[in-house]
Amino acid sequence: MTSAQDSAPPAIQITGLNKWYGLLQVLHDVNLTVTQGERLVICGPSGSGKSTLIRTVNALEGFQSGEIKVAGLRLTREPAVVEEIRRRVGMVFQQFNLFPHLTVLENCALPLRLVRGLSAAEARDRTMHYLSKVRIPEQAAKYPAQLSGGQQQRVAIARAVAMQPEVMLFDEPTSALDPEMVKEVLDVMVALADEGMTMAVVTHEMGFARQVADRVIFMDAGRIVEQGPPTTFFTAPRSDRTKAFLRQVL
Numbered sequence: 001m002t003s004a005q006d007s008a009p010p011a012i013q014i015t016g017l018n019k020w021y022g023l024l025q026v027l028h029d030v031n032l033t034v035t036q037g038e039r040l041v042i043c044g045p046s047g048s049g050k051s052t053l054i055r056t057v058n059a060l061e062g063f064q065s066g067e068i069k070v071a072g073l074r075l076t077r078e079p080a081v082v083e084e085i086r087r088r089v090g091m092v093f094q095q096f097n098l099f100p101h102l103t104v105l106e107n108c109a110l111p112l113r114l115v116r117g118l119s120a121a122e123a124r125d126r127t128m129h130y131l132s133k134v135r136i137p138e139q140a141a142k143y144p145a146q147l148s149g150g151q152q153q154r155v156a157i158a159r160a161v162a163m164q165p166e167v168m169l170f171d172e173p174t175s176a177l178d179p180e181m182v183k184e185v186l187d188v189m190v191a192l193a194d195e196g197m198t199m200a201v202v203t204h205e206m207g208f209a210r211q212v213a214d215r216v217i218f219m220d221a222g223r224i225v226e227q228g229p230p231t232t233f234f235t236a237p238r239s240d241r242t243k244a245f246l247r248q249v250l
């Protein structure tokens with residue numbers, strides 16, 4: 001590793017994060033550092049705070065105390081800061097969130113034009129490059145409703161990655177898909193990981209975790225209960241809650 005990489009700030013640094021919805025505390029003193037190039041998988045039972053945690057990172061949710069930094073920039077409520085954080089953090093959701101009235105090409109090109117200030121030609125070229133990477137360049141002129149769920153999710157991934165973020169967050173990207181489409185989306189994510197993208201992925205796809213994760217995190221009731229490399233996480237989980245969870249998903 002070069003000294004430049006050694007001194008680069010972590011992609012994400014979360015310190016002492018607490019969040020409540022009304023009286024319900026959903027994140028309890030969460031500390032998490034994601035280094036540049038790291039592939040993190042976050043798992044845990046429904047309602048454990050996984051979505052809330054990653055949504056706080058790009059300011060889709062606020063929080064009451066603690067600190068979040070993305071590539072060294074501390075997240076505040078200042079609009080210019082929120083905007084910059086969102087430029088650095090790409091996000092893919094369970095529901096693909098494509099604009100139904102725009103073609104695949106337009107879905108990807110629009111944020112490139114509006115947020116990145118690319119010309120129409122540049123936005124089209126970059127979109128086609130990333131649609132090729134997710135293996136659906138031939139779908140560019142179609143509307144989302146004309147695509148399968150797996151194809152729509154690959155468009156959503158291309159759209160986010162085309163913005164060239166510092167880190168990609170995925171919130172259960174395959175949970176809404178028919179089983180036969182899960183693999184085509186995971187394959188695209190594996191390719192992204194192989195290219196060195198920093199990724200934090202909320203998923204119950206433990207095969208994916210074993211294949212690409214540098215570290216697996218288990219959350220329960222708003223806390224990080226256990227974490228480790230997949231080898232030890234899956235073969236020698238320490239907490240009873242992790243063991244019970246793994247019995248259900250493996």
Ligand code: ADP
Pocket residue numbers: 021026044045046047048049050051052053
């Ligand atoms: P997970 O993604 O692990 O299933 P979530 O982060 O979605 O968990 O939810 C964590 C907790 O916060 C749950 O108890 C959930 O009911 C609650 N919660 C999530 N979103 C909201 C909201 N907008 N308002 C109130 N409570 C919420």
Ligand code: MG
Pocket residue numbers: 050051052171172
């Ligand atoms: Mg969730």
